[in-house]
Amino acid sequence: MDIATILGIVSAFGLVSLAMVTGGGLQMFVNIPSLLIVMGGTMGASLVNFPLREMLGVVGVLKNAFLQRVTSARDLIPQIVELAKQARKEGLLSLEALANQAPDPLLGKGLKLAVDGYEPQSIEKILATEIDYLSERHQKGADLFQAMGTFAPAMGLIGTIIGLVQMLQSMEDPSTIGPAMAVALLTTFYGAVLANILFLPLAGKLRNRSSEEFLVKSIIIEGVLSITAGDNPRVIEHKLQAFLSPRMRENL
Amino acid sequence: MDIATILGIVSAFGLVSLAMVTGGGLQMFVNIPSLLIVMGGTMGASLVNFPLREMLGVVGVLKNAFLQRVTSARDLIPQIVELAKQARKEGLLSLEALANQAPDPLLGKGLKLAVDGYEPQSIEKILATEIDYLSERHQKGADLFQAMGTFAPAMGLIGTIIGLVQMLQSMEDPSTIGPAMAVALLTTFYGAVLANILFLPLAGKLRNRSSEEFLVKSIIIEGVLSITAGDNPRVIEHKLQAFLSPRMRENL
Amino acid sequence: MDIATILGIVSAFGLVSLAMVTGGGLQMFVNIPSLLIVMGGTMGASLVNFPLREMLGVVGVLKNAFLQRVTSARDLIPQIVELAKQARKEGLLSLEALANQAPDPLLGKGLKLAVDGYEPQSIEKILATEIDYLSERHQKGADLFQAMGTFAPAMGLIGTIIGLVQMLQSMEDPSTIGPAMAVALLTTFYGAVLANILFLPLAGKLRNRSSEEFLVKSIIIEGVLSITAGDNPRVIEHKLQAFLSPRMRENL
Amino acid sequence: MDIATILGIVSAFGLVSLAMVTGGGLQMFVNIPSLLIVMGGTMGASLVNFPLREMLGVVGVLKNAFLQRVTSARDLIPQIVELAKQARKEGLLSLEALANQAPDPLLGKGLKLAVDGYEPQSIEKILATEIDYLSERHQKGADLFQAMGTFAPAMGLIGTIIGLVQMLQSMEDPSTIGPAMAVALLTTFYGAVLANILFLPLAGKLRNRSSEEFLVKSIIIEGVLSITAGDNPRVIEHKLQAFLSPRMRENL
């Protein structure tokens, strides 16, 4: 799945580069000051908008999104059903050892709470709070990239206006007008490329990851509560499969 | 209904092509590199944004939307009323055989749960979860096309800026300016056409399908619960018809 | 009220036409192929987006919005209070005859349910479902016009780019540039006029109608439930008047 | 507070006028047909979108927003606490006389309902309905100005395209191109000024007024219910002050 992301970035940048090369060479699209104003300005505006801590955490968030695997919803359901069977046979307390090897930290936490004898309402409340704030925290990473995706084109526009004003103030030599405008357009170009190939799709990716994780966490909460309630394992399986799409179920 | 979609795409593309032909021929609107940058860039940005699995599933989603018939709400109500009558006469268990031939898988599942003696609250919860996640999954297909509908014009703009910069850097021969700008505009053209005739309307179509299915599924849940509760078939009919528009009811 | 809509369309189109005539004649703004591409393209994109049935139903929806009168909230309250008085004096069953002459079909349906001895919860549920799906169905008509209001300018832009590309490819004779650009701009013009004078305001009108109807239906539900509960007519009057604006109440 | 609104309109228009005057005189910005098309077109589109009644009520809504004072939340709390003290000492019925002099009609109504012996649930329901529909009605005024704020620039664009088409069709005399384009731009100018200095800020003002009133009405409901419940006046004071900002409380 992460290969897709990298493939996407590489192919999109590749096609854009190809278009630049075939039309007369890359060098006319390279302009360090223009790049500086767009990237630096976007960083600056983001620093005003977001806490420093969050800006620095971006690398971690991205690494997470690319490398860490989301616990698979399909793998999870049989495991929860197994836990339910064992709880029925040998009692809730027998899950204590398994809680530590749970494939998902939230599942582990939920089982520990159940083993510790917390009431179902308390378990539900604690796990639900965890999900609420988890999705809120994930949202923040997406918000950061979304904001960068709106600041970048704006900085591109600002850079282009600066270039246009400078060009318009000194038009004595008509032959310089074209190249000057070309350079002025580069900041708009950088802004559009950064926003549409990098920032906005990455914001979308983080939002997607967040909703996948939300599904998994919802299954876990439902499962832990059902185990605690001593539900029939077959009933639990039915309940949890309702979270999956028909295609996912067929492959089960 | 699917004829409408195909008719829409054909007529819109036809009119656009007509305008291109009558104004001097199609060939000046064909530019493979421009098409590559718009389509490839859109694909690339989407690959970053969405899991590979979802991108590959797009063909299935579309085939579904065009070929699969949504169970008709109008046909469904008399069938549910029939089931309610039989349940009253011969008991809930008599529905077991009918559950397998139910015109809609959700109806079949609901009936089986009822026959198996699940409590009404459990049935409602299982079926409601199914609907919740069904509409969320449908939403994703629409999201994908919506995103492609915003990336395509952005890629068109990027391509046009590349063309403009190249043109502005080499304006020695004024006679080349016009054609160069014409070519630069083609990516914007491709982006606008793909977005507004294909991606955005298809996103809308998927959203519409989703809300139609939601109506049908809501009727089924209400119906199954009423049957389980042993409601009077006439009362059930009243309740379910409230979901329909007056026009749909007249034709009943 | 419908006079206002027609007045609005006529005056806006009139002013636009006046501006066209005084600046040199209407004929330079008439271009059948341009009109075809904008209207046909908008239709085409809408056919992809919406079911054929809904597209064909548009005429009915508009006729409805212009000709059918919304039951007036102000007239309704005294009628409901009258019904409540009679129900108190002569019993709920005495409303049976009046149910058939109710000024609003939902009121009639609610009274019939009450007379038939349905429980308050069932009545509330049936009527509430009816409102929920009523407003959803109304929303769809507004959605259709809203979508046409975004497709029309997009088609205008596509047409203008086609015209510009054709013009830029053949600039040998400078005297043709002006008129060619003028023609290219016409699709943008048609798109803007159709969207802003027709489609978007009509979408707004349908949304407004929907919220007016929602108010009336809410009053009816509250009223029927109060009658069923045997509330004091004066209390009912108080409750229902809370739905009205102070100005509407003064005129009562 | 209303001085601010007038100050804002005057200063913004003043600065714009100054810029027009210093650059060569106001007369080149005055063009009656251009003004007509923007204002008339905006009115026309709004007439299609909104009921005539609402359009005519706009003057009243604005007069209200500028002249009528919102009951101050800070003044209200001590008054409610006083009422609570009296109700405790001399009974609920002793509030009857005070109900008629209540500083806010909703407070008067709530007290009357309490004195008349309505049950707390009924009182809450009636007052809550009143607030719901109050804020919905206020929203409509804001919606109208918001819509005018989107129609005005659109009409400006339509006018400018008309002007451009007319100019492009008759470019024999190059010296007329500049002035013709200047005139064509005027409708865009009028649309931008009307939308951004008048319509959109006024829509914002109405939304702000609505949320201020909502705060006051929420305090009143909470207060009336607490009085009816016979709460300790000191407890009521605590509860109601929670609605205020710390700064407002200090000044109490």
Add this chain to the structure above:
Amino acid sequence: MDIATILGIVSAFGLVSLAMVTGGGLQMFVNIPSLLIVMGGTMGASLVNFPLREMLGVVGVLKNAFLQRVTSARDLIPQIVELAKQARKEGLLSLEALANQAPDPLLGKGLKLAVDGYEPQSIEKILATEIDYLSERHQKGADLFQAMGTFAPAMGLIGTIIGLVQMLQSMEDPSTIGPAMAVALLTTFYGAVLANILFLPLAGKLRNRSSEEFLVKSIIIEGVLSITAGDNPRVIEHKLQAFLSPRMRENL
């Protein structure tokens, strides 16, 4: 954290200035009347939109956002757990002295209410009202900057149109066209810079502060209610840590 904001503003403005200086000097970007029309117009439109009181309060809101520290969620939890331990050992009343030294005013208020013997429901309602209206008040500061961030570019556009109209009306001397357009573009430049480097990021910052504070206040309410209920301190710790991100918990 506030250093980040200042760093962001300084670096973004610095990069923009650098681009201006290297391209021929700052002086061609300085135009007092243009600055006046953008800033004055933005102020004017905001004065229409927002109450004077709020406009004047902006300085205080910003000072707050930059200087006042948000109570740290991580520091708060051990303190609440300590309070819970003491309440269990020495009774709720023993918290009276500590209430006055609470690190957060809301915690102090909550403890006082608990000590005063308010019922849990009352405490929850009072504290929840406080949070509701707190976040609503914070939202207003963000709304103000957001509105200024949309008015500023609009004023920039208005200024540029004024400049263009003046230039187009007097094009006798072609050598003045360039500089006149350059000056006309300056208002657009000012509008874009103010909006994207100052107003919009500051609106974002205020929204972020608001959500941080919301987290802290939610922890406090949950904590106070748990203390009042006499929960086990270890259970309370578990419950409150669910609000934190895993990274925050590790550092605990």
